[in-house]
Amino acid sequence: MVTTNAIYESLVKIVGKDFVSVSKEEKYFYARDGGLMPAHEPDFVVLPKTTEEVQEIVRLANREKIPIVPAGAGLALTGLVIPQKGGILLDMKRMDRILEVNETARYVIVEGGTTQGALKSYLQKHHPHLRHSMPDAPPSATVVANAVIHGQGRLAHQHGFNSDMVSGLEVVLPTGEVCRIGSCSVSPYWFSKGPPLPDLSGLFLGWFGTTGIITKLGLKLYPCKKMRDVMVLLTDKAELVPDILLKLSHTEMVEDVVISAQPLPLRFRGTFWIMTYITGDSDEELEFKRKMVWDAVWDYFQSRDVGILSISPDTKAPLLSMPSKDTTRFADVAKGGGFQYAGPITPIEKFPAFIRKLEEVASKYNVFYGSTTRLIGSGHCMMFSFSFSFNRANPDEMARAKKALDECSKFALEEGAVLWKADMDEQKMLMEKMDPNTLNLIKKIKQLLDPNGIMNPGNWEMS
Amino acid sequence: MLELKFDRTKCADCKGIFCLTRCQYLRLDKETAKREWQKIIHGEDSFVLEACTTCYACQEYCPFGNNPFYFIVERQEEKGILPAPRPIVTMWINQCQPVGRFMVGKVGEKALSYCFLPHFNTLVRGKLFEDIAGAVIFGQEFFCNAVYLHYARASVIKDRLPRIIENIRKLGIRELVCLHDECYGTFASLTPAYGIELSFKPIHYFEYLYGRLKQLDKLVKKLGIKAAYQRNCSARLVPETDHFLNDIFNLIGVKRLEREYDGENALCCAEIIRMGKGPALADDIQKRNIDDMVRSGAEYCVFNCPACWDALADKVSRKGIKPIHIIDLCKLAIGEAQSLKLPELAVEV
Numbered sequence: 089m090v091t092t093n094a095i096y097e098s099l100v101k102i103v104g105k106d107f108v109s110v111s112k113e114e115k116y117f118y119a120r121d122g123g124l125m126p127a128h129e130p131d132f133v134v135l136p137k138t139t140e141e142v143q144e145i146v147r148l149a150n151r152e153k154i155p156i157v158p159a160g161a162g163l164a165l166t167g168l169v170i171p172q173k174g175g176i177l178l179d180m181k182r183m184d185r186i187l188e189v190n191e192t193a194r195y196v197i198v199e200g201g202t203t204q205g206a207l208k209s210y211l212q213k214h215h216p217h218l219r220h221s222m223p224d225a226p227p228s229a230t231v232v233a234n235a236v237i238h239g240q241g242r243l244a245h246q247h248g249f250n251s252d253m254v255s256g257l258e259v260v261l262p263t264g265e266v267c268r269i270g271s272c273s274v275s276p277y278w279f280s281k282g283p284p285l286p287d288l289s290g291l292f293l294g295w296f297g298t299t300g301i302i303t304k305l306g307l308k309l310y311p312c313k314k315m316r317d318v319m320v321l322l323t324d325k326a327e328l329v330p331d332i333l334l335k336l337s338h339t340e341m342v343e344d345v346v347i348s349a350q351p352l353p354l355r356f357r358g359t360f361w362i363m364t365y366i367t368g369d370s371d372e373e374l375e376f377k378r379k380m381v382w383d384a385v386w387d388y389f390q391s392r393d394v395g396i397l398s399i400s401p402d403t404k405a406p407l408l409s410m411p412s413k414d415t416t417r418f419a420d421v422a423k424g425g426g427f428q429y430a431g432p433i434t435p436i437e438k439f440p441a442f443i444r445k446l447e448e449v450a451s452k453y454n455v456f457y458g459s460t461t462r463l464i465g466s467g468h469c470m471m472f473s474f475s476f477s478f479n480r481a482n483p484d485e486m487a488r489a490k491k492a493l494d495e496c497s498k499f500a501l502e503e504g505a506v507l508w509k510a511d512m513d514e515q516k517m518l519m520e521k522m523d524p525n526t527l528n529l530i531k532k533i534k535q536l537l538d539p540n541g542i543m544n545p546g547n548w549e550m551s
Numbered sequence: 552m553l554e555l556k557f558d559r560t561k562c563a564d565c566k567g568i569f570c571l572t573r574c575q576y577l578r579l580d581k582e583t584a585k586r587e588w589q590k591i592i593h594g595e596d597s598f599v600l601e602a603c604t605t606c607y608a609c610q611e612y613c614p615f616g617n618n619p620f621y622f623i624v625e626r627q628e629e630k631g632i633l634p635a636p637r638p639i640v641t642m643w644i645n646q647c648q649p650v651g652r653f654m655v656g657k658v659g660e661k662a663l664s665y666c667f668l669p670h671f672n673t674l675v676r677g678k679l680f681e682d683i684a685g686a687v688i689f690g691q692e693f694f695c696n697a698v699y700l701h702y703a704r705a706s707v708i709k710d711r712l713p714r715i716i717e718n719i720r721k722l723g724i725r726e727l728v729c730l731h732d733e734c735y736g737t738f739a740s741l742t743p744a745y746g747i748e749l750s751f752k753p754i755h756y757f758e759y760l761y762g763r764l765k766q767l768d769k770l771v772k773k774l775g776i777k778a779a780y781q782r783n784c785s786a787r788l789v790p791e792t793d794h795f796l797n798d799i800f801n802l803i804g805v806k807r808l809e810r811e812y813d814g815e816n817a818l819c820c821a822e823i824i825r826m827g828k829g830p831a832l833a834d835d836i837q838k839r840n841i842d843d844m845v846r847s848g849a850e851y852c853v854f855n856c857p858a859c860w861d862a863l864a865d866k867v868s869r870k871g872i873k874p875i876h877i878i879d880l881c882k883l884a885i886g887e888a889q890s891l892k893l894p895e896l897a898v899e900v
Contacts, residue, residue, distance in 0.1 A: 322641075358641045359642050398823070398862070
């Protein structure tokens, strides 16, 4: 048995003394996130700089059968990078280079710890006519982690999940080999994560780091128009929302649609705010799109069920900001830094039922609630968040929030939704409901790729 | 319950039915106007109630001060007519609820009301306000509530306004300088129309500015500019304040350009109309208004209402006309800088 000290020395040898920590403070910090999953400390916190260093660390972990948890900014809120069984917490933040932008093939290659904020700034500065699908997470969220959890961003309506926009991967397998996925496996170009080859990206996206560590990622970029605007549609009838979303989607003119439902601040109470984002290279283009949006809901406008709010530049600015500052504001509405949401992915027809459930559960458990829904891929589905904020210094409030979340997740699953970035309890719910053959396939793949079960143990783990 | 002062005999004696014949959106002939107005008086259905854009102008057109617009609002509410979609009305009602959120400065007998408009945080600075800038009241608890005239909710005004007035009274305020026409209009027009008594004297900020400029006359330099004035909807409630604007302009050397859409024929900013009637009418109003400003040769568009600023400042600027709030115009005249400016490019991509 190799001693903890020997492991520490080996890690120091790989990354240098400054980038390995066993200090109490570091371990405390990496033991938790902003959500409700119980904390658990890692034994080592390691910050690699290169793919080769990652390889060496993984080989060490595999040899010594030490759990290893690759982490971005730890913002998933569902405990996905809490090291449930200790071991090595691999903080990827130092691998933050933006390696290449291909302007004509419209993709970027980033290292595994590059943040959303850094990529946004880089593109604005160097390639202002290109953009990526910025999620509404804090800007310190990493590009890779967001793809790994199938995150959604500001281009979700037009282009789907952020993982749909991946155009290639470099992965360190749990056994230490470096593997390229997609066109980059046979070509210097990272334009496709799969087609026309077998699409192996599915072995890593959505697995929460249980099948390998992504050290490089190609991401599709999209045209960045010169102007952008938001139209705020209001309705007080939840049952109309699915049809409104379909009508908006039908225009093929909107890049993003987000629905807010929350009782505070007061202006939100009693109405659903459907934020509809449009872009254009000219006033004429924007005006045309505005007209298309008006036309799409005109019948509802005439029946007085839907209005379009005239809003001041001051009100508009936070709605246009990327990421949305309002999301962060709501996250601390209860004061005390606790926030978690269940975000099932579901057909848009479920909106009225989900809103009813949210209100019922919030009332039952007496917790602060809100919901942000985002349309994904031309209305193919939506992410509906059952969001609760709580005071971390109030254990009773935390317990009530957790019960509320579990009840919402269970309800969503029964309604046919699939839980997004599921915490371990929700993963169990999903696996219980999953087709047994599918479950068995997942098990086989995991065993094949990670024979010693070292990768982020506790997640996608079947009994 | 508060009751509107409305004397139907005055309407019977009215020769012109100016409230409807002069309406810029209905353009009714006298016969039709008379017939429809009688229907409204007698509580019958009239297309006028549905078609009303809530521009407030009829309140100004009535030669008897008989409150025709407030009467229309009462009738609209009685009949459940929605001048704007229901969720817009709900949003407004919820947003401005007096729920104990407010800001009060060092208020003495004289105070300054920001009503519920954050723009004044930017506008109120410098010598013009040095004697009163700290004595501010702001927030839902001081919100004048006149906006509900646009949404056929006289009941909300009647419910909330007495509490607002009581809040002001409790602060011991004797003179309240209102920075928004709607606020002043509430206290100078709406409250007497409903027989509500005030414990303080409302002062229109035009009057206040004129007084301050005269006190600071050694600093005043004639600006020598030509300006189009953007007259707002709530100015219709208090047309008697308009002369102060001319007084200010004369003092600081600003020529108020004669144009088609000033004075009683003014066009509003149209954003309320956009929410109620849709974009076609609103766009048409804004285009006619701005084209008229351009035709008049305006260098500046002078704004009174912050909501008009939000709606039109960028649009007039694109036509080569400089937008400026009247407070900032006064600041320029005493050598201070404009505070309220166009927002930075309102896009982030």
